Amino acid sequence: xxxxxxxxxxxxxxxxxxxxxxxxxxxxxxxxxxxxxxxxxxxxxxxxxxxxxxxxxxxxxxxxxxxxxxxxxxxxxxxxxxxxxxxxxxxxxxxxxxxxxxxxxxxxxxxxxxxxxxxxxxxxx
Amino acid sequence: xxxxxxxxxxxxxxxxxxxxxxxxxxxxxxxxxxxxxxxxxxxxxxxxxxxxxxxxxxxxxxxxxxxxxxxxxxxxxxxxxxxxxxxxxxxxxxxxxxxxxxxxxxxxxxxxxxxxxxxxxxxxxxxxxxxxxxxxxxxxxxxxxxxxxxxxxxxxxxxxxxxxxxxxxxxxxxxxxxxxxxxxxxxxxxxxxxxxxxxxxxxxxxxxxxxxxxxxxxxxxxxxxxxxxxxxxxxxxxxxxxxxxxxxxxxxxxxxxxxxxxxxxxxxxxxxxxxxxxxxxxxxxxxxxxxxxxxxxxxxxxxxxxxxxxxxxxxxxxxxxxxxxxxxxxxxxxxxxxxxxxxxxxxxxxxxxxxxxxxxxxxxxxxxxxxxxxxxxxxxxxxxxxxxxxxxxxxxxxxxxxxxxxxxxxxxxxxxxxxxxxxxxxxxxxxxxxxxxxxxxxxxxxxxxxxxxxxxxxxxxxxxxxxxxxxxxxxxxxxxxxxxxxxxxxxxxxxxxxxxxxxxxxxxxxxxxxxxxxxxxxxx
Numbered sequence: 001x002x003x004x005x006x007x008x009x010x011x012x013x014x015x016x017x018x019x020x021x022x023x024x025x026x027x028x029x030x031x032x033x034x035x036x037x038x039x040x041x042x043x044x045x046x047x048x049x050x051x052x053x054x055x056x057x058x059x060x061x062x063x064x065x066x067x068x069x070x071x072x073x074x075x076x077x078x079x080x081x082x083x084x085x086x087x088x089x090x091x092x093x094x095x096x097x098x099x100x101x102x103x104x105x106x107x108x109x110x111x112x113x114x115x116x117x118x119x120x121x122x123x124x125x
Numbered sequence: 126x127x128x129x130x131x132x133x134x135x136x137x138x139x140x141x142x143x144x145x146x147x148x149x150x151x152x153x154x155x156x157x158x159x160x161x162x163x164x165x166x167x168x169x170x171x172x173x174x175x176x177x178x179x180x181x182x183x184x185x186x187x188x189x190x191x192x193x194x195x196x197x198x199x200x201x202x203x204x205x206x207x208x209x210x211x212x213x214x215x216x217x218x219x220x221x222x223x224x225x226x227x228x229x230x231x232x233x234x235x236x237x238x239x240x241x242x243x244x245x246x247x248x249x250x251x252x253x254x255x256x257x258x259x260x261x262x263x264x265x266x267x268x269x270x271x272x273x274x275x276x277x278x279x280x281x282x283x284x285x286x287x288x289x290x291x292x293x294x295x296x297x298x299x300x301x302x303x304x305x306x307x308x309x310x311x312x313x314x315x316x317x318x319x320x321x322x323x324x325x326x327x328x329x330x331x332x333x334x335x336x337x338x339x340x341x342x343x344x345x346x347x348x349x350x351x352x353x354x355x356x357x358x359x360x361x362x363x364x365x366x367x368x369x370x371x372x373x374x375x376x377x378x379x380x381x382x383x384x385x386x387x388x389x390x391x392x393x394x395x396x397x398x399x400x401x402x403x404x405x406x407x408x409x410x411x412x413x414x415x416x417x418x419x420x421x422x423x424x425x426x427x428x429x430x431x432x433x434x435x436x437x438x439x440x441x442x443x444x445x446x447x448x449x450x451x452x453x454x455x456x457x458x459x460x461x462x463x464x465x466x467x468x469x470x471x472x473x474x475x476x477x478x479x480x481x482x483x484x485x486x487x488x489x490x491x492x493x494x495x496x497x498x499x500x501x502x503x504x505x506x507x508x509x510x511x512x513x514x515x516x517x518x519x520x521x522x523x524x525x526x527x528x529x530x531x532x533x534x535x536x537x538x539x540x541x542x543x544x545x546x547x548x549x550x551x552x553x554x555x556x557x558x559x560x561x562x563x564x565x566x567x568x569x570x571x572x573x574x575x576x577x578x579x580x581x582x583x584x585x586x587x588x589x590x591x592x593x594x595x596x597x598x599x600x601x602x603x604x605x606x607x608x609x610x611x612x613x614x615x616x617x618x619x620x621x622x623x624x625x626x627x628x629x630x631x632x633x634x635x636x637x638x639x640x641x642x643x644x645x646x647x648x649x
Contacts, residue, residue, distance in 0.1 A: 017222050020215040027128065109226050112219060 003123050004031045004048050008041040008067070009056040009085070014108075018054055021112045022119055030123065038062025045071055050080060052122050054115075055102075057086040057093060065093075065100045072101030081122045085110065129212070131158065131178060131186035134204050135166045141204075142167070145197060154191030158201070161186055180205035224359055227255055228366075235366055241374040245277035248342065248367045256356050258344035260324060263332070264289055265340035265371070266300055273300060273341065276371075282323050282347055294318035296329055296341050303338045305330040305361055307352045311345070328352040330360040332368035339368055408471065412440045415474050418481050423448050426459050426524050426644075432615035433642040434623060436635070443473025444584045444638035445481055451488050451521065459524060460488065463582040463642050464517035465536065467557075473638075480505065480515050480558070494521045495567040498532045498555065502567075505559030514560035518551075518582045520572070527574040527646055532567050534558045537585045538600065542607050544577030544648075576648045579611045579618070586639035590626045593633045598626055607643075615643040 005025070007018045015034055022032055033048060035041040038059050045053065045067075053071075057064035068082050083104040084097045097105050106115070135141060135158055145167060149156050157168035161184055173190045176198035185205060188198040231251045238244050245263040252261070260280025264273035273289035273296060291300045295316050299306055308314050309326040327345035331338050342364050344352075423431050433446045443466035451460040464480055466473040483504050484497075491497040498519060505515060518536040522529040533539065535557030541549040555567035574580060581603070590598040606625050610618045619641050626639065 013218065016215050016218055020219040023212070023215070026133075109222070109229060111226060111230075112223055 002029050002031050003125070004033060004050040004052075005119065005123075006033045006035060006041065006044055006048060006050040006053045008035045008038075008044075008053065008059075008064070010037055010059045011056075014056065014085075017112075018115075021115055024116075025119065025123075025125070028125060030125070038064070038067045041067050042070060045077065045080060046075065049077070052081045052083070052119060054083050054085060057084055057097075065096055068097070068100040068102050083118070129180055129185065129205050129208055131160045131201065131205075132164075132166055134185075134201060134208055144200075148193065148197060149190075152191040152193040154194075156188065156190035156194050156197055158197070159187050159189070178202050178205065181209065224255060227251060227359075228362055231363060232366060235370045238370065239374050239377045241371055241378070242276055244367060244370045244374055248363060249277055249279060249344075252342075252344060252360065252363055255359060256328070256344050256352075257346065257350065259347045260284075261342075261344040263340060263342045263367070264296060264300075265332075266291060266338060273297065276340070280345070280347075283343075283345060286319050286322065288318060295327065296343055299329045299331050299341045299343075300338050303331045303333060303336070305357050305364075307354070307357050309351050323347045326350040326352055328357050328360055330357060330364040332364050332371065334368050334372050339371065342367065408440045411471060411474065412437075415441050415478060418478055419446065420448055424450050424459060426522075428524055428647055429522075430615040430645040430647055431461075431643070432619045433640070434619050435638070435640045436623070437469075437474075437638045438586070438635045439470045441471045441474035442638035443467070443469055443477055444586065444640040445477045446582070446640050446642050447481065447484065448642075449485070449488060457524065459522050460494075461520040461522065461582060461642060461644065462517060463536070463539075463584060463640055464515050464558075465584040465586075465638070465640070466515050467513055469638065476509065476513055476515065479508070480517075493569070494519055494530045494532045495554075495569045498534055498558070498567040499565075502534065502556075502558040502565070503563040506561075506563050509559050514557040516557045516585075520580070520582065522574070522644075527576075527578075529572045529574060531570040531572050533570075534567065535560070537583070537588065539583075540581040540600075540604060540607065541572060541574065542579040542581070542604070542611050544575065544611075546608055546611075548604055548608070574644075574646045576646050577611070578646050579607060579615075580644040581607055582642040582644075584638060584640040586635075586637035587622065587626065587641060589637055590630055590639065591633055591636060592629055592631050598629050602629070611645070615645050618643045618645075 005022060007015055009015050019032055019034065026032055033044060033050065035044045039062055055064040055067055064084050068084065071077050071080055071082065081103045083106055084102045085106050085108055086093050087108050094105050145156055154173065155168055155171045157170050158166045159170060160166055170189055173194065175187045175189045176195045177187060178185045178198050178201045180202055188194050188201065234247055235244065238247065248263060249261045260283040262278035262283045263276045265276050266273055271291040273291065278284040290297050295306065295308055295314060298316060307328045311317060311324045311327055324345045324347055327343050329341055329343035332340040332342055342360060419435060423433060431448060435444055435446060445464045447462040449460045451458055462484065466476045483501050487497050487500050491500055516536040517534045518539050519532045520529050531551050533551065533553045534555050535553050539551040551570055551572065554570055556565060587603055588598055588600045603622060606622055607618060610621050622641055
């Protein structure tokens with residue numbers, strides 16, 4: 001079964017950037033999927049069971065924390081590696097992220113090379 | 126950039142299936158799409174005519190179906206082109222994002238640096254993240270000489286080069302104009318100053334603070350490379366920050382240096398203070414020692430009243446007085462002396478103590494007062510520099526008779542104010558001690574002191590005392606005061622003369638050492 005990455009962000013330019021950064025993985029058989037809000041994200045997670053999720057924290061209605069918590073604790077999908085993306089200066093959220101069960105915390109603006117390297121690391125490719 | 130694949134296009138476009146389904150109904154036949162490997166992407170291969178989906182000169186796959194199915198192939202080709210455009214845009218966006226990130230992180234790292242070389246090194250390091258280069262350098266301009274010197278450099282070619290100067294060569298031109306340049310054919314550029322260099326292309330941006338150029342930054346390649354406008358733009362953006370950081374580093378360094386200089390001067394000042402305090406103490410000590418050389422108490426001479434006072438102009442003085450019971454030719458007598466050393470202050474006082482020792486050593490060892498003077502002169506001449514000498518007034522008195530012999534080695538007049546008010550002047554009887562070659566004789570003047578007579582020995586500090594108008598106190602003023610007070614106690618006469626001098630001098634500071642000795646023969 002192919003490896004799957006889910007990108008979740010309510011801002012289109014960030015979705016584009018994240019997609020673009022991870023694009024070369026598509027040639028290696030990885031599927032890139034996108035969700036534009038928390039509800040879509042939860043649905044996609046349940047359906048796709050992605051290996052890796054890049055999850056923006058600041059989203060209207062359902063925040064990244066909520067999605068993370070529900071995925072890990074309610075749905076019990078502990079195999080889904082969740083990376084929370086937050087704006088710089090909001091590092092106090094780090095603690096909340098840990099409580100929500102996130103696997104990693106990254107600040108925006110993100111370094112594309114580091115992000116790609118992390119993805120390869122998590123996916124084992 | 127990822128390849129366009131038909132699978133992606135067909136799969137991604139969820140709205141495609143209904144459209145194809147509608148077209149199938151329109152064509153009246155099934156449409157199938159397969160990729161170049163033959164894998165089915167949509168529908169099943171139905172043996173109908175195959176139409177290629179060609180994008181960017183390559184076949185992505187096949188569409189098979191009835192006659193109209195070609196339109197589906199065209200549609201897919203259109204979608205492939207659009208996908209290609211989207212990817213290109215995405216790639217561009219990512220590149221811009223990287224640039225923004227770089228500038229952001231560069232800014233952060235730069236803010237932490239105050240060392241000029243590290244700023245330059247960091248700049249080149251960061252620039253290389255986004256601009257491909259084999260060589261690079263940051264050159265700083267010396268405004269006076271126009272020379273451009275490297276603050277940091279990397280690569281095989283650039284670090285070894287020198288001779289960059291404002292106005293010559295490519296870097297020099299950028300430094301002169303303040304406008305960045307891209308030169309993709311360095312070998313063919315007529316401005317090239319270094320002939321045997323392997324650099325093929327370079328991009329160079331000026332480092333400016335306001336409108337002033339402080340240097341240039343350049344990245345170059347020894348491999349074929351075409352630098353573009355976007356790279357010069359990025360370099361210019363980095364250069365802006367670097368220039369400011371370099372200025373800051375320089376200002377910081379100047380501040381640090383000024384601080385060090387201040388510390389150094391403060392330390393020197395402190396040292397000087399300590400030395401000065403040391404000298405002060407030594408001077409005090411010397412003054413104390415010298416004060417002790419003066420007779421602690423003047424001898425009591427039966428039938429006479431003797432008083433004396435010395436006041437040096439500085440801490441230590443060159444005047445001296447002495448009163449010693451003596452007898453050069455046998456018999457009870459008393460020797461009085463007032464002497465004045467050439468010069469003032471500590472050097473004079475050293476000589477004065479030497480004089481005192483010489484005099485006292487000779488006491489009792491010479492036949493007469495003039496022999497004493499002669500020997501003292503010889504000794505002083507032998508042991509002092511040519512320009513050092515002592516004037517002295519020596520008087521040896523036989524108290525019982527009032528008869529005295531007087532020898533003056535170049536000293537100012539001594540006075541005898543008689544009981545009736547007449548004044549007798551006692552002048553010089555020979556050269557100052559230590560001045561002329563040894564062996565010169567001294568003459569003796571005989572003096573008779575009668576009851577009521579007053580003898581004055583003093584140094585030239587008395588008549589030479591000046592006021593603010595540079596008038597001198599003079600011998601006549603001295604004479605007048607003594608004459609008026611000749612029946613007063615000797616100590617009183619001394620006080621009156623000193624008070625008169627101080628009053629005369631006013632605010633003028635004491636210029637010379639003042640010494641006064643008064644001997645009165647008491648009336649029966």
